Amino acid sequence: MRSVPPSDDARLRIRAAALALFGAQGVAATSVRAIAAAARVSPALVIHHYGSKEALQRACDDYVLGELMGRNADAIDNPDLGATIQQWIGDMDTFRPAFDYLARIILDGTDDGLRLWDGLVDRTEAMITAGVAAGAMRDSADPRMRAIIIAAYGLVPLLLERHIGRALGEIGLTADAVRRMTLPTLDLYTHGLYATTDVIDAARAALDGTETPRKDDST
Secondary structure (H helix, E strand, C coil): CCCCCCCCCHHHHHHHHHHHHHHHHCCCCCCHHHHHHHHCCCHHHHHHHHCCHHHHHHHHHHHHHHHHHHHHHHHHHCCCHHHHHHHHHHCHHHHHHHHHHHHHHHHCCCHHHHHHHHHHHHHHHHHHHHHHHCCCCCCCCCHHHHHHHHHHHHHHHHHCHHHHHHHCCCCCCCHHHHHHHHHHHHHHHHHCCCCCCHHHHHHHHHHHCCCCCCCCCCC
16 A cells, blocks of 8 residues: 655545545445554544545545546646646656545445446536537537546546556556557547548448448449
């Protein structure tokens, strides 16, 4: 487990300790006493600041969603986009506990994971809506479904970290793996995959129950 960042604020130390422990071993396996020990405070102080372990977890949820989605929004709005992306890539170790927490809670299959997933989709949809309004993203006929797809795609590297790292000759999502993923991922989002509209035309026709006209039809 990574050490808790030094801080004079006991409340922040407690949240950082909880985030690291919840992400490493799950909420059920983590006690208030263990969080207190990692944060170098008493269990009573944990309860004083957060009220309960459940409330502390909700604070971790809010922090993770605010940090990750806030960074995404900054990348859209920031005129110095290159510096923002560079900071993202360079901050992998700093944000690693948040990534571990997100993957662990969603994979746990509990109501907490469902709530976190819903929050992730809601914030993704809001971010995309803001991007469309700013002219940085294209509009969609089904904004909610697109937000679900983007949120799911964003989780894939976290959920399949070991496999993705192994395919790249790395051990998990190292800084080098993330650097290698950055341009191909953004290229896919920016330019798409297909060079023609044939596939989407065929899918639309199939969903509508009509036939797709052949390219060599003379009529």
